[in-house]
Amino acid sequence: MSGPRLSLIDMARRVARDIPSGAYVNLGIGMPTLVGEVVSPDKEIVYHSENGILGMGPAPAPGEGDPELINAGKQPVTLLPGGSYFHHTDSFMMMRGGHIDVTVLGGFQVSAAGDLANWATDEVGHPPAVGGAMDLAVGAKRVLVFMTHTTKAGTPKILPLCTYPLTAAGVVDRIFTELAVIDVVPGGLVVRELVAGLSREELQARTGARLAFADEVVELVPGAV
Amino acid sequence: MSGPRLSLIDMARRVARDIPSGAYVNLGIGMPTLVGEVVSPDKEIVYHSENGILGMGPAPAPGEGDPELINAGKQPVTLLPGGSYFHHTDSFMMMRGGHIDVTVLGGFQVSAAGDLANWATDEVGHPPAVGGAMDLAVGAKRVLVFMTHTTKAGTPKILPLCTYPLTAAGVVDRIFTELAVIDVVPGGLVVRELVAGLSREELQARTGARLAFADEVVELVPGAV
């Protein structure tokens, strides 16, 4: 896809700005993990991992660390002072019970009503896998979706209705793509921020669902997010 | 009530014989607590208290001990090596989830089908209280009831059907009174042991439900239980 767009790191930086200091945050595996690397060091964030960690720190130096201390993406991590370990059932109490302030999830599709599809496609014969996505999607106080605006083939991922199997209905609060920041509000989608150089019409053309625009749409400048 | 009968301490000793070494045991408040004092020291028993203790030890010396380390009857206790503390919800998982091998409960009434009434009478205006009785009654692997055979007024407490509000239906395995040891089996009640000097007819006369007798009824000798 040609034309103006944010880089992956710009996107991650933009998501990171939405995470307030003091928040309990769960970052989904894949792209969302990047967000943790660009959050301002001025903020004190407590990262949660579904496998029973609160206060997760960065990866250990190569060859160091505990091989069983991994995050949800199965990568080695560390624990910050103040961190704690607990079992899976308690961990999912935190997720499903509304105790996680913000989660950043990847998405295959998001609907105009905030439905999220991020666990299965319509691919046939591929064994399915769900993990903790459904618990997080229904339980986190604020669900941010961090995804590309379209598929590699250019098919819109923001749609009137999801065509892939749902993860959860009506849960997404905000969508971050390389083109825009879009809020899910009662009645549909509102564009809050738009990448510099892209017209509203061009954004709408790459979006399956009808978009409204905020009174003041903020410009997202690549390289200066 | 005159005639042959076991003393309270004999009754407790008889119940204690039914507690196997290695068992996880919850003793109800009141009379059942006595059982813990007469269990053979050769047995290693792990006592559970609903307020989050496993491996409960005897009362501390007067003036010693932790004022917040109490049992379900609100009396000060100690913790044995190997004991542990946990929260109430975990404690009731143990009780309701079938992890307690034996519980000894007091009873107001027991029916021929093993229904237990031990939390409320038909007294009017008295505020009710239930505590952990219902969870224990439904959850323990073996429910032993330790009670007097009749009320102080001589009214039978072992009945065709309970007249007091039920704690739980069909849960009692064995009843221990000052007169007899009675099993609840499919079809009704079977007397296994009878106090020396009491006839079967006399026992039946003090019992509301119909009794059967085991092929060999063991004699319970007061002072030699």
Next chain:
Amino acid sequence: MIDKRVGSLPEAVAGIGDGATVLVGGFGNSGIPVELVHALLDEGARDLTLVTNNAGSGETDVAALIREHRVRKIICSYPRSSGSIWFEERYRAGELELELVPQGTLSERMRAAGAGLGGFFTPAGADSLLAEGKEVRMINGRRHVFEEPLHGDVALIKARKADRWGNLVYSTAARNFGPTMATAATVTVVQVREFVELGDLDPECIVTPGIFVDRVVEVAGS
């Protein structure tokens, strides 16, 4: 910087409004957040629903709230105790509504609220009067009663130590309802014997992670 420590008891209970549902930890005299409950008394909120295992004894804490007509309803497993005179007085006078709940169900209902569950079926009480008006279902040949989550606006609990993140460890059997209540309330307020530095609590031994805690106040000697 995350810092859940507050400097005084009034600050700890500030904002508890009339009509609030307040979860109060403790079992008998073990683990009762006595100073927090007295602060709530001073704060003045009325028409409260208390969720607590016992209904107070003597003239302190929960008994004092009841005596001072602050409590409209109590959700409780064992209201009677040797000194529960104010509970009995107000209950008999018809001034205090009682919802009696089996102790395990009381704890489990709060856990369900904290865990984001919509309710559960339990065999406890399913054969009893306490199941009246509730859905009863046969599951694996046994009667079970449907119980709903029980959420609090505020939880008042007592722990032994806390750090600035609100991580908690408890002391012996005083733990009782604390960890569950902490998960089940919008605002969880904790009195601790001692503040410690972040990192001083063993991460393998933290019982209540700070995510469940909003305010902690130090009450020396408690």
Next chain:
Amino acid sequence: MIDKRVGSLPEAVAGIGDGATVLVGGFGNSGIPVELVHALLDEGARDLTLVTNNAGSGETDVAALIREHRVRKIICSYPRSSGSIWFEERYRAGELELELVPQGTLSERMRAAGAGLGGFFTPAGADSLLAEGKEVRMINGRRHVFEEPLHGDVALIKARKADRWGNLVYSTAARNFGPTMATAATVTVVQVREFVELGDLDPECIVTPGIFVDRVVEVAGS
């Protein structure tokens, strides 16, 4: 004397029969009871139902059980991983039944079994294909799906230390499913890095009290 320690891995897994439902701890490569699973492979039980978060990777533990045709069904939240070749092979061949369960529901269903509950309503998955054929109920304006308890005949888990009563402490994130699985099985078997004397574990820090444990075996260096 209570002594749950056994002297060898074969003794630890003895008696696991054909058709058993086996809960296997671990998340990714963290907390997997590798040696116990290999002992189960040697023991020879077939037609197993495995309950485990992932479906194995490479040629070891759960993957080896699947490769050797010992597993009829797997109940699992995330069967795919970079090396889950044997799962994929047997699944595509139609030899292995898969019951896919959201991860929190998987854990909660085992907890319900351990806690003696008849089931619960959860919002997780209620809007999804995974709720098909299950009871769905609106609770507080939100869809919830009814989920049943999930009980094991055997649990195989890994911990760090155990005493002769079977009290357990774990190591960092290797704790994961262990404490819950221990409550949910008829027979809970634990491999630990180290046996300790009774009384050596801090009673405030024991994660799994021995009441949930049946056999412990020491596997040094695990």
